Amino acid sequence: MFFPRAMTEIELVVPSKDLLAVTKILSRRGVFHQADSNYPGVDTGAANTWQETAAAYAALERRLQLMMQTLGIEEGQPPSAEFEAVPEIETVRSAVDEIEAEVKRVSDQLSAEKKRLEQLQSDLRQLEPLAGVDADIGSLRGSGYLFSMLGQIPTANVDRLKTSLARVPHVFLILRSDSQKSVVWLTGSKNNADVLDRAARSAYLNPIALPTEYRGTPEKIIKNIHEAIQTTQQKISELNGELKKLAEARRERLQRLLWEVHASRVTADAIVRFGQLKHTYVIVGWVPTDDLEVLTQRLKQASKEILIQTVPISRAGHNQHVPVALFNNKWLKPFQMLVNTYARPRYGELDPTILMAFTFPLLYGAMFGDLGQGLVLFIMGLLMHNGKFLKSMKSLGLLIAYCGASAAIFGALYGSVFGFEGEHFYHTFGFEFHPLWISPLHEILKVALLAIDAGIVLLSLGFLLGIFNHIRSRDWAHLTFGHNGIVAFVLYLSFLGILGRLDLPVIPNLARALGTLPVPFTALGIVTGLGIMFSEVFRNLIEGHRPLIEGGIATYAIQAPMELFEVIISFLSNTFSYVRVGAFAVAHGGLSLAIFSLAGEEHDLGFWLTIIIGNLFIIGFEGLIVGIQTMRLHYYEFLGKFFTGGGMRFEPLTLTPSSEEG
């Protein structure tokens, strides 16, 4: 749960005769993530044959899909009955050819008729603007003294064309226009024909090209075209009926063929990436360790002579090439989504989903503590999760419910119900409701210091998890001298210790407590500060990188103190960033007070309407802002301390695309 699923690298040596049976198992179970077996010593010559097979099946698949699209048949679900691993391609091809010939005969006729209809309609559209012109079309086409161009132009280009002709005498008429294109007539003196033609061409004015058989007035031609359109539409309707009948007759066969071909293509695609020795195939990939036993059993049933070598992949060290499969716990899905938005964990790296499932609602609740509003959010979240409210935000339903529950708990701790607190509560409802813990509005400083303390705890946890991750990945350089490593953590603690010993009125409680410890924080701070200042040199030393200093001593001399300065500034800003948790808890009470002052003293209808609208505003507006702040604290302050991400997604071989986790 704390890490991505344990993976085992699996290497199979399969006799050629069992290749298809084994591939079938690997590609149907959805647990095998294939790797390329194209490494030295493995002859992949036979891959070409399978490549051709895969290409042939892919072509057949495309043809089938096209046919089904033409016939309006949906792909359907994979058939429950097993089908042959890779059937003889010629058998399938002849079956496809046979149905395709039937479909093609009708669809070709249909396409031809549709094309004719399109042409007729296009001619009609071109002619309609000229319907009122009582002249032979031929006379508009040519003239002895005038340049004349009747054509279509993108409407967006019309103004530009006019601008470009500003210095040339011309007549430009828009005969018809819609948002996309306009029918226009451009004419001018033949002397300016070159300029007019260049301008028209560069504005993409395409001259109307009517077939020469169209003669007479536009009105007469339009009448003839209308008659031709009617005949063509009737033919199209008859052909569509024929296609519908064909679809009914061939539906099941086509669906079956499609899945058979699809499965064969997936199998062939997988085999292309297998390595081939003389009589055997080498298959390499990853399997989640939990699924390994069942898979190996199935593989052994499929091939008696198969050799299976498995190497469980340790989570320690660099394992960036190992695919990452996350646990798909439906209750944690919203947090997994938040983590994945930031980055996908690497294999071996701590998956912060569970941690976030705890800290996210905690910080949210602390900032938005109100029993009534929290319960409203909780119920709203559940309704959203069940698709009964705001369906489009279904994926956020659980997150809102968790945050609402936490806000309700903090509401009880703060003594706040729909903004009613202390005196207000007593005067309105006639009984007292005391905070179980603290009232943020009355103890502002205490709340702010508590928030910073919470920040110190979370940041320290972040540092410790970062150190833990570095140890697991054996990244010794960053473990010691990284910005989130041991030296940086000690510097952070020293920084807090020194702060705790200062005689200032406002010091975080944890810093003050740390300051009382008999530790030489100043000396530690100087030593670790120097460590951070020259961290690049130390890291290069540990990793064996040369040169130790890049860019010259002078540049480094400026850069190193700046690095220390930046780290200390980030300690300060990260720690004090959490003060917003307290600030929002106080602001929540303040916003409620503002609504009460708007509502007035009298408990009449106006008062309750204002309270209801005010609460809705707080839930919608403040609820959203607090959510963003919580996300910000996690993304900026917390996750960056220990979480790198960048893992490769686990994509098992399967007939149907896998659903993304989170």
Add this chain to the structure above:
Amino acid sequence: MASGVSGYAALNARVRAMYSSLLSPQDMLRLSEATDFPSLIALLKSTIYGSYLENLKEKELTPRRVLLQIKGRLADAYFSVIHMAPGHARPLLMQLYRYYEVGNLKAILRAIVTGPVAEGESSLWDQVSDVLFPMGSMSVLPARAMVEAGSVAAAVELLRGTRYEETLSFAMKRYSAEQNLFPLEVALDLNYWRQLWREAKRLSGLDREYATRVIGSLLDMNNLMWAIRYRVYHQLSEEELINYTLPFGYRVKDDDIRAIAAGADIAAVVGRIYPAITDINELLADPHRGLPLLEARLNRYLVKQCFATFTGNPFHIGIPLAFLILTNLEIEDLTILIEARSSQLPDEKFRPFLLKTAML
């Protein structure tokens, strides 16, 4: 204001986080000091781009593959920003992202015209796929089918029902007559920038103000460079030049473009718009070297405009727009570096074009 805060708060937080991971001028300087391609890659691996390169095997570390991988960062940035953006801002961000789709479309058409590769070499698709921007599911182009279609007309036919159909249907008539991709490319560009400007103008309030400022600055640079190139390189007539440019922008006005089209002194026009660029005459004396340098200078204006967006009220679309443009310019800097180092260009040939190091 309220809608600005609630709409942009999360996006702003995410963009600020990503903004902090942009390479600094010092980082870029360090990268530019790499002596050869392998050492540049080694340095690049220690930056934010490291995670994009780690999946490449040693033999795959070719300039083309490396460029493809690092473009993944820009694609991720767009994906992240678009998905977190408030509904009313998405159309503009999506349209901005389509810049790469238009680029991919032009690359596909060029590849088809260049023709099939010689026997024994990798397929045309293999070659093209490496240079296409990795837009993933956000692209409507059936890229592979287009490349395999065999002809420009057949490839364009596959774009039926997409937003490119109408534009290309007009331009295809000219392509059929002239057998030159120029009209297709210009039509795609003009349509892209018109749509982008329209989306910017559809916004209201602060969003509209910042969008027209940032997008307008981007448009200025393109429009001005088009006008200059059409006149200097292509020697187009006044009416053609006007039809191939756009009448809007932030600093560059239609009168400026029309002046260039009518044959006015380019240096005077550019100098009036960008007074800080003082050596325009020298740059224009050798256009082949000078125009790319002029473009680099104009890019610096754009960078300044983008940085300026990050000061003041952060709850508007200017922040994500500026960030995406800065990320794109960073990738362009890296492209120059990678190509320069892999082809062993001397420093003086490429350094003047680097934007980041010019900020030092």
